Amino acid sequence: MTVIELDDVVKRYRTGAEEITALDGVDFRADRGELVTIIGPSGSGKSTLLNMIGLLDTPTAGGVRLDGREVTDFSEAELTAERRSGIGFVFQKFHLLPMLTATENVELPSMWDTGVDRRDRAVDLLERVGLGDRLDHRPSELSGGQSQRVAIARSLINEPEILLADEPTGNLDQDTGATILDELTRLKEAEEIAIVAVTHDEQLVDYADRVVRLVDGVIQ
Amino acid sequence: MSIADLLWRVPSVQMAWRNLGRNRVRTALATLGIVIGVVAIASLGIAGVALQQQATADLGDLSNEVTVTPGEDAAEEGITDEQVATIRTIASGSTVVPEKTNVTAIESRNGREVQVRVTGVTRASALYGLASGDAPDRLRSGALLSNTTATNLGLERGDPIEYDSRLYRIEGLITSTEGFGSATGGRLVVPVSAMNDQQYYDSVTIFTDGREATALTDDLEARFNEGGDEQVDVRNFADVQQRVGSFFRTLNLALLGIGSISLVVASVAILNVMLMSTIERRGEIGVLRAVGIRRGEVLRMILTEALFLGILGGILGAAVSLGVGLVLFHLLTDDPLLVFQWRSAQYVVYGFGFAVLASGLSGLYPAWKAATNRPVDALRG
Numbered sequence: 210m211t212v213i214e215l216d217d218v219v220k221r222y223r224t225g226a227e228e229i230t231a232l233d234g235v236d237f238r239a240d241r242g243e244l245v246t247i248i249g250p251s252g253s254g255k256s257t258l259l260n261m262i263g264l265l266d267t268p269t270a271g272g273v274r275l276d277g278r279e280v281t282d283f284s285e286a287e288l289t290a291e292r293r294s295g296i297g298f299v300f301q302k303f304h305l306l307p308m309l310t311a312t313e314n315v316e317l318p319s320m321w322d323t324g325v326d327r328r329d330r331a332v333d334l335l336e337r338v339g340l341g342d343r344l345d346h347r348p349s350e351l352s353g354g355q356s357q358r359v360a361i362a363r364s365l366i367n368e369p370e371i372l373l374a375d376e377p378t379g380n381l382d383q384d385t386g387a388t389i390l391d392e393l394t395r396l397k398e399a400e401e402i403a404i405v406a407v408t409h410d411e412q413l414v415d416y417a418d419r420v421v422r423l424v425d426g427v428i429q
Numbered sequence: 430m431s432i433a434d435l436l437w438r439v440p441s442v443q444m445a446w447r448n449l450g451r452n453r454v455r456t457a458l459a460t461l462g463i464v465i466g467v468v469a470i471a472s473l474g475i476a477g478v479a480l481q482q483q484a485t486a487d488l489g490d491l492s493n494e495v496t497v498t499p500g501e502d503a504a505e506e507g508i509t510d511e512q513v514a515t516i517r518t519i520a521s522g523s524t525v526v527p528e529k530t531n532v533t534a535i536e537s538r539n540g541r542e543v544q545v546r547v548t549g550v551t552r553a554s555a556l557y558g559l560a561s562g563d564a565p566d567r568l569r570s571g572a573l574l575s576n577t578t579a580t581n582l583g584l585e586r587g588d589p590i591e592y593d594s595r596l597y598r599i600e601g602l603i604t605s606t607e608g609f610g611s612a613t614g615g616r617l618v619v620p621v622s623a624m625n626d627q628q629y630y631d632s633v634t635i636f637t638d639g640r641e642a643t644a645l646t647d648d649l650e651a652r653f654n655e656g657g658d659e660q661v662d663v664r665n666f667a668d669v670q671q672r673v674g675s676f677f678r679t680l681n682l683a684l685l686g687i688g689s690i691s692l693v694v695a696s697v698a699i700l701n702v703m704l705m706s707t708i709e710r711r712g713e714i715g716v717l718r719a720v721g722i723r724r725g726e727v728l729r730m731i732l733t734e735a736l737f738l739g740i741l742g743g744i745l746g747a748a749v750s751l752g753v754g755l756v757l758f759h760l761l762t763d764d765p766l767l768v769f770q771w772r773s774a775q776y777v778v779y780g781f782g783f784a785v786l787a788s789g790l791s792g793l794y795p796a797w798k799a800a801t802n803r804p805v806d807a808l809r810g
């Protein structure tokens with residue numbers, strides 16, 4: 210079942226007098242239980258595409274559908290709500306908040322939800338990614354691989370339909386990267402979610418169900 | 430569940446508190462700025478009140494005093510017996526003290542001469558405070574002399590003193606600090622009978638008994654000075670007190686103004702600290718926005734941080750100000766606890782309120798800037 214669908218998406222930026230076309234008519238879709246890898250040289254528009262899929266940015270032209278719903282013309286507030294409920298993010302630099310414990314970092318996206326206590330789910334998620342003994346540790350007390358696993362747990366706290374990963378193994382060594390990719394593969398099946406990962410990492414391509422190559426804003 | 434527990438459940442509060450804990454030195458310095466501002470406002474305000482209280486205490490009983498003197502259009506050269514009788518009727522219940530005055534020279538045994546004002550009065554006890562001796566309720570054959578004059582002339586209690594070819598025994602010495610009117614120069618007080626050659630009284634002093642001096646003034650004016658005919662001049666010290674009061678209000682405003690400047694400086698410091706810390710945490714705030722934290726939620730979080738600085742600084746500043754106030758009141762009025770009366774304690778409340786308000790306002794711009802930053806831009810840089 211298709212979770213996210215991009216239809217002939219164009220994204221243009223204006224930098225000074227110059228107009229840059231970052232995406233030039235991109236069609237993309239991702240289904241549940243599928244790991245799609247987007248690869249391409251730097252400046253090819255990978256990050257822009259991920260921002261479109263993650264509803265962090267809106268296209269200049271074309272349409273975006275999440276779960277079959279048209280979200281292209283959503284307001285910033287509506288997009289924020291969609292991100293909160295339906296999309297999980299994993300970043301290259303983990304981006305955990307240093308003053309929060311592992312558990313609190315996992316709870317973060319649901320922290321402002323009133324009347325919802327996600328503590329149990331956060332603990333459960335951390336146990337599932339093998340960090341049951343690191344619940345009250347701060348990010349400074351965790352290794353890179355542990356931090357990224359906390360970040361993965363955080364991305365799953367609101368039971369998203371899609372998980373977006375921007376160079377998830379970029380800051381990790383080969384072996385740690387492999388364990389993270391094993392983790393993602395396991396989650397994709399267990400949670401029935403779509404995972405879209407942007408990478409340079411050839412290792413990640415091996416784990417992908419489907420590889421999308423992007424060159425100069427066009428899918429090859 | 431306590432209020433602290435409830436507050437802790439508010440995510441903005443919890444996040445703000447932890448964010449402040451990340452850079453304790455910066456937080457402490459920003460708080461210190463606020464503390465100084467609050468102390469400046471509150472202790473200057475309290476100082477004004479303490480000074481005012483000391484001053485009004487010195488003015489003392491003048492507030493219940495009404496003085497009647499002959500007016501511009503008076504028919505006679507003074508206040509007549511008849512008028513005194515009328516005054517007694519109008520001011521029934523109050524102490525009415527008519528007096529006659531003159532100027533004379535007193536010579537001491539060693540030949541020194543001192544000019545003194547002579548007052549002929551019966552109820553001397555109502556008018557004068559004594560350094561030693563008694564001021565009888567009815568002065569018949571004795572006299573009172575001001576302390577300083579007695580010292581100058583080498584006179585003591587019991588010594589005779591001559592006025593208008595008659596001798597009087599000094600029964601008491603008048604203290605020199607006696608409010609406004611009587612403090613200057615030497616003074617001799619003799620029985621009113623000694624001045625029988627003066628037909629009229631020069632002034633009548635009325636000590637109101639619980640009655641408003643201004644109300645009595647109005648009544649007397651209405652009775653004697655009908656239709657703008659100035660038969661008598663009625664004065665009370667209520668307007669003097671009012672003027673003193675308004676002077677201190679002005680002084681207080683000026684002091685508060687000076688104090689406020691330091692709080693404005695402190696809030697600029699908060700603005701700077703909050704702006705710096707939100708710029709530093711740009712990426713972090715981008716992550717918050719990316720994972721679905723709303724603009725309003727980010728805004729509240731940053732605003733709460735700024736407010737925390739204000740509240741923290743406000744509480745500390747209020748405590749320090751109360752301490753300063755205790756010392757000030759102890760030194761100026763001998764009653765340190767007066768600082769807790771609303772007149773002075775209000776400045777602590779103002780200082781605290783101003784601190785919270787100023788820090789909130791300072792937090793608005795950084796909070797708005799952080800909240801409206803596009804997550805894409807924030808994450809990239």
